Amino acid sequence: MNNExxxxxxxxxxxxxxxxxxxxxxxxSLGMPFFLLAVLGSGLNNVMEVSGGNYMDxxxxxxxxxxxLFGSLLSGITVIMDRQFGFLxxxxxxxxxxxxIVVGKSLGGAxxxxxxxxxxxxxxxxxxxxxxxTSIPVLLILMLLVSLSFVTLxxxxxxxxxxxxxxxxxxxxxxxxxxxLSGALFPIDTAPEIVRYISYIDPLxxxxxxxxxxxxxxxxxxxxxxxxxxxxxxxxTTSLAVYLFNGIES
Amino acid sequence: MYAIETENLxxxxxxxxxxxxxxxxxxxxxxxxxxxxxxxxxxxxxxxxTTMKKPSSGKAFVNEKNVVDEADSVRKNIGIVxxxxxxxxxxxxxxxxxxxxxxxxxxxxxxxxxxEEVIEIVELKDRLHDLVKTFSGGMRRRLEIARGILHxxxxxxxxxxxxxxxxxxxxxxxEYIKSLQKKNKTTIILTTHYMDEADEMCGRIAIMDxxxxxxVDTSENLKNSLGGDVIILESENNEELEKELSKLKWVxxxxxRNGRIYLxxxxxxxxxxxxxxxxxxxxxxxxxxxxxxPTLDDVFLHYTGRRIREETASGKESMxxxxxxxxxx
Ligand SMILES: Nc1ncnc2c1ncn2[C@@H]1O[C@H](COP(=O)(O)OP(=O)(O)OP(=O)(O)O)[C@@H](O)[C@H]1O
Ligand SMILES: [Mg+2]
Numbered sequence: 001m002n003n004e005x006x007x008x009x010x011x012x013x014x015x016x017x018x019x020x021x022x023x024x025x026x027x028x029s030l031g032m033p034f035f036l037l038a039v040l041g042s043g044l045n046n047v048m049e050v051s052g053g054n055y056m057d058x059x060x061x062x063x064x065x066x067x068x069l070f071g072s073l074l075s076g077i078t079v080i081m082d083r084q085f086g087f088l089x090x091x092x093x094x095x096x097x098x099x100x101i102v103v104g105k106s107l108g109g110a111x112x113x114x115x116x117x118x119x120x121x122x123x124x125x126x127x128x129x130x131x132x133x134t135s136i137p138v139l140l141i142l143m144l145l146v147s148l149s150f151v152t153l154x155x156x157x158x159x160x161x162x163x164x165x166x167x168x169x170x171x172x173x174x175x176x177x178x179x180x181l182s183g184a185l186f187p188i189d190t191a192p193e194i195v196r197y198i199s200y201i202d203p204l205x206x207x208x209x210x211x212x213x214x215x216x217x218x219x220x221x222x223x224x225x226x227x228x229x230x231x232x233x234x235x236x237t238t239s240l241a242v243y244l245f246n247g248i249e250s
Numbered sequence: 251m252y253a254i255e256t257e258n259l260x261x262x263x264x265x266x267x268x269x270x271x272x273x274x275x276x277x278x279x280x281x282x283x284x285x286x287x288x289x290x291x292x293x294x295x296x297x298x299x300t301t302m303k304k305p306s307s308g309k310a311f312v313n314e315k316n317v318v319d320e321a322d323s324v325r326k327n328i329g330i331v332x333x334x335x336x337x338x339x340x341x342x343x344x345x346x347x348x349x350x351x352x353x354x355x356x357x358x359x360x361x362x363x364x365x366e367e368v369i370e371i372v373e374l375k376d377r378l379h380d381l382v383k384t385f386s387g388g389m390r391r392r393l394e395i396a397r398g399i400l401h402x403x404x405x406x407x408x409x410x411x412x413x414x415x416x417x418x419x420x421x422x423x424x425e426y427i428k429s430l431q432k433k434n435k436t437t438i439i440l441t442t443h444y445m446d447e448a449d450e451m452c453g454r455i456a457i458m459d460x461x462x463x464x465x466v467d468t469s470e471n472l473k474n475s476l477g478g479d480v481i482i483l484e485s486e487n488n489e490e491l492e493k494e495l496s497k498l499k500w501v502x503x504x505x506x507r508n509g510r511i512y513l514x515x516x517x518x519x520x521x522x523x524x525x526x527x528x529x530x531x532x533x534x535x536x537x538x539x540x541x542x543x544p545t546l547d548d549v550f551l552h553y554t555g556r557r558i559r560e561e562t563a564s565g566k567e568s569m570x571x572x573x574x575x576x577x578x579x
Contacts, residue, residue: 003353
């Protein structure tokens with residue numbers, strides 16, 4: 001048992017070391033959200049009319065959710081890179097359970113994603129977005145839940161893919177639609193009915209709305225539903241990740 | 251007790267049978283070689299024994315534990331140096347080793363000590379805190395070896411461990427591995443393309459071809475099974491000398507080819523003086539004598555009809571195909 005915990009710790013640490021050593025990953029992960037905030041946020045501030053505040057405020061939770069989605073999924077997908085560069089073999093023959101490997105990897109990926117999320121929140125605040133700081137503890141729990149769900153989704157997908165070619169498919173058919181349908185950039189309650197229904201099956205919608213509630217004190221979804229749906233999603237993705245990763249052959 | 255035992259172990263990839271009903275028994279503390287050309291199934295066999303791949307049929311046991319049902323306990327007792335690169339390039343040598351040691355349950359205070367010990371053996375002490383991506387190919391290989399022996403496994407699998415290493419380093423590493431085997435009774439399964447290495451290191455050798463094991467024995471017995479040494483003679487009167495020599499009862503076979511006499515005998519070095527004497531009595535002058543001791547390569551040729559060395563050419567062939575696939579000539 002102790003050994004399993006040690007393994008989880010070292011796998012977690014490896015994710016962090018790799019993240020901080022790769023300057024391009026840190027900068028790259030913040031470039032796009034910063035660009036969205038700066039251009040969309042300030043550019044559309046006077047054009048877009050949204051309930052409860054200005055447009056920049058409105059998209060901040062959405063951009064943070066996006067950072068979590070991208071960062072987490074990317075971390076999960078690195079299982080493929082580990083496979084291609086051979087390191088996966090080293091972890092697979094080690095006398096630790098596959099569960100510990102998935103847990104370590106997920107906690108590591110979630111940690112780096114949350115760091116990126118907090119950085120972008122800081123940037124938004126520096127750009128003048130006023131947020132409710134009292135809800136930060138709950139916000140962190142929500143971020144952890146969201147990140148863990150997406151890392152494990154990434155691990156599950158990576159377990160099914162032989163090489164990075166499938167990655168483009170994941171970006172185009174999962175990540176981008178998930179982001180655009182989540183209501184990160186537009187209010188869902190005023191969207192056409194069809195878009196609204198689709199957005200309800202998009203787990204990122206609940207992440208965005210939860211963060212909007214916590215940071216800006218308004219949302220059309222109660223926090224209980226947000227945590228309920230995301231909790232369910234987390235259980236599904238984690239079970240899938242553990243199950244599929246278990247079936248991996250070198 | 252066998253360190254390794256397999257029963258009709260088989261692995262199929264679609265229509266290709268990479269490992270074909272192999273039955274092996276390896277004793278504890280043995281250095282056991284797997285010899286075979288590219289694609290023979292050596293790595294696949296090792297992958298199954300190290301729990302990385304599941305067999306299609308048949309059974310395998312490592313330290314009497316089933317590699318499928320008891321994979322966890324198998325993993326605790328094995329170490330492997332993979333044929334392909336398997337380090338984390340973004341980490342330093344130390345971080346790679348430390349993570350490995352931790353995952354194999356070596357307590358923190360012992361880790362540093364062990365790391366210092368193995369890094370010394372592979373002569374990378376001054377590069378310990380450098381990122382692996384700054385290492386040369388040979389240095390990476392050495393680090394992989396250091397990692398494989400770090401946790402002192404009971405059974406150590408070495409898949410082409412010394413490929414690309416200079417002779418001196420190779421010697422050094424083999425010495426250490428031999429000492430491991432002596433001191434800790436470590437069982438070692440090794441594949442190598444260096445036949446002299448296999449010859450010198452291995453107690454027994456299994457010859458593998460197209461997924462099957464075609465012969466298992468000590469290197470000496472395998473070579474003896476070819477019928478002994480070959481003495482090659484040139485003389486002023488080959489025909490007569492051959493006739494005379496073939497009358498001797500210790501000469502097993504004679505052949506006249508390309509102006510040379512080929513004699514098959516046991517322990518050739520002892521027979522050369524007798525041959526000289528026989529020739530002198532018949533007053534036939536011998537111009538040259540050559541003694542050829544069988545090598546593992548000859549053994550391989552004998553069992554498969556091909557030379558293992560020719561496979562390096564097929565390696566070039568596959569490179570050529572790969573280059574073609576990339577659109578270059
Ligand atoms: N994942 C895989 N999928 C399909 N075929 C495979 C796979 N892995 C190996 N093979 C095939 O199985 C056969 C045995 O391969 P293996 O790697 O075990 O050979 P080897 O004896 O280790 O060769 P080498 O000396 O080149 O390392 C080869 O024909 C190879 O193409
Ligand atoms: Mg191989």
